[in-house]
Amino acid sequence: xxxxxxxxxxxxxxxxxxxxxxxxxxxxxxxxxxxxxxxxxxxxxxxxxxxxxxxxxxxxxxxxxxxxxxxxxxxxxxxxxxxxxxxxxxxxxxxxxxxxxxxxxxxxxxxxxxxxxxxxxxxxxxxxxxxxxxxxxxxxxxxxxxxxxxxxxxxxxxxxxxxxxxxxxxxxxxxxxxxxxxxxxxxxxxxxxxxxxxxxxxxxxxxxxxxxxxxxxxxxxxxxxxxxxxxxxxxxxxxxxxxxxxxxxxxxxxxxxxxxxxxxxxxxxxxxxxxxxxxxxxxxxxxxxxxxxxxxxxxxxxxxxxxxxxxxxxxxxxxxxxxxxxxxxxxxxxxxxxxxxxxxxxxxxxxxxx
Numbered sequence: 001x002x003x004x005x006x007x008x009x010x011x012x013x014x015x016x017x018x019x020x021x022x023x024x025x026x027x028x029x030x031x032x033x034x035x036x037x038x039x040x041x042x043x044x045x046x047x048x049x050x051x052x053x054x055x056x057x058x059x060x061x062x063x064x065x066x067x068x069x070x071x072x073x074x075x076x077x078x079x080x081x082x083x084x085x086x087x088x089x090x091x092x093x094x095x096x097x098x099x100x101x102x103x104x105x106x107x108x109x110x111x112x113x114x115x116x117x118x119x120x121x122x123x124x125x126x127x128x129x130x131x132x133x134x135x136x137x138x139x140x141x142x143x144x145x146x147x148x149x150x151x152x153x154x155x156x157x158x159x160x161x162x163x164x165x166x167x168x169x170x171x172x173x174x175x176x177x178x179x180x181x182x183x184x185x186x187x188x189x190x191x192x193x194x195x196x197x198x199x200x201x202x203x204x205x206x207x208x209x210x211x212x213x214x215x216x217x218x219x220x221x222x223x224x225x226x227x228x229x230x231x232x233x234x235x236x237x238x239x240x241x242x243x244x245x246x247x248x249x250x251x252x253x254x255x256x257x258x259x260x261x262x263x264x265x266x267x268x269x270x271x272x273x274x275x276x277x278x279x280x281x282x283x284x285x286x287x288x289x290x291x292x293x294x295x296x297x298x299x300x301x302x303x304x305x306x307x308x309x310x311x312x313x314x315x316x317x318x319x320x321x322x323x324x325x326x327x328x329x330x331x332x333x334x335x336x337x338x339x340x341x342x343x344x345x346x347x348x349x350x351x352x353x354x
Contacts, residue, residue, distance in 0.1 A: 001048065002064050002077055003039040009059040014039070017057055024048070029072070033080045036061065040077045042232075068268070070224040072231040073238075078270040084209045084237045086130070086185050089164040093129045093345065095209075095239055095300055096272030100345035101337050102301035104130040104168055104274070105326060108316035110152035118308050120159040122323035126330045127346040130186065131156070131165040132303060134315075136172050153183045160185075168211055168303075174202045181206050191215045191243060191279075194226050204233025211239045211303075213276070216246040220261060224269060240265060240273045241303060244280030254282020254319065257290055262297050273298075278305035278319040287321055288329040295336045304329070 003021075005014065014037055018028050027042040041048075050063045068074040083097040095102050105123040110116050110133040120131050135152030156167050166185035171177050172193060181187055186209045193199055194215035203210050210230050214223045227238050242262065244255025257280030265273045277290035291302050307313045307320035321329060330344065337344045 001041040001045040001050075001053070002066060003041065003053060004061045004064065005037045005039070005057075006059050006061045007035050009037055013057055013059045017060075020056060021053075029077075031078050031080070038077075038079065040066075040072070042071060068224075069221065070228045070269070073224045073227045073269045073271055075268055075270050080270060081266075082236065082238075082270045082272060084239055084272055086166050086209060088129070088166045088185070090129075093166055095274070097300075098342065101295060101299070101342050102130065102274070102345050103128045103330065104132045104301065104303040105306045106132040107134075107307045107313065107320065108305055109134050109314050110155050111314050113155050113158065115308060116155050116159050117162055119306055119323070120163045120165055122308070123306050123326060124163050124165055126323070126327045127334075127344055128304075128326075128330075129166065129345055130168050131159055131163070132168050132188075132305070133159075134170050135180075136170060136176065150179060153179060157183050171199070171203065174199055177202055177206065181208050184208060186211050186239070188241075189213060189226075194218055194223065197229055200226060200229035201233045204230035204235040207235065209237035209239060210235060211241055211274075213241045213243050214245065214258075214261075216255070218245070220264060220268075224265075227269075227271060238271050239300075240269070240271050241276055242273065242280070242299075243276035243303075244282075253280075253286065255280055257281060259290070259293055259297050262294065262299050266298055272300040274301035274303055275299045276303040278303070278316070278321075282319045284310065284319055284321050284325065287319065288325075288332060291329060291333055292336050295333055295342075296340060298340075302333075 021028050029040040031038045053063045054060055066076045071077050081097050084095045086093040105128040106119055160167050168186040168188050169184045170188040170190045171180045187203050188211040191213045212227055230238050244257045247256040262273055275294035277287045305320045306326045310317040310320040313320055334344055
């Protein structure tokens, strides 16, 4: 249930209503919009009479029922689009809303200091604001390279110091969360862990923004209910990432990139949505075209894999762009971003550190 207040409702009225509603053993969340203040009610409201709530104050405009199972993630509950702000040395990075698009780029795995520093400098020069890279890698086979672990976190921290880029990196286990949250500016939940509910609750209890990737076969409702776990645990800064789903045809692409999910999500949730065309296709030759489509269809940003030598990458080499290819892709994306009224968000060039 949500309570929409009339424009100009005094703060004292809002506070009094919140106190009274909490007295009914309901949890509340106050959302301040451009015109209205909305009070969301979480709990058992099935026996609550809408008219009774309406009569609490003359400043109440209307009382509405949230029909979606994902209450906090729905636009019924939170009508205005959420903007997740990530502080960096070069100024805040805002993801979502109607502002500029954000690009996250970097290798699948952090392999060495020289590699991650070179990649970080190149992707920043091309316009990326956030460096992606995995110290821990979930792999289908136990014999595949699974990352360098904690030592790779130190290399990510060094790359941030050298370039000023923010860091997004994946947490796979609750035992690693504290160490990862010390380095990461955005904590990533990978596709394999989208329904690891213990992990979702834990990342929801820490303050860093969370990037939640869609699981291989997850429906949109299941994906948003996973986000609901994070939101319900207290963290409002969730970013959704479409990275392709598993369908019947895997001959030509690694996954099926569900671009239709982007406008669907924008209609039903306030959370920012980015697209990962690297995992979505699995082949570098399709990454730029799918990136263009993602920008055109309304994504808030992109996550693209970049490696200085994809042929020698320890993981996911076939889907990585070279730095030169990434330069070209970003230049080509810029015109599409301008055409849809959301230019690419880039850092000040002078902020690239020597």
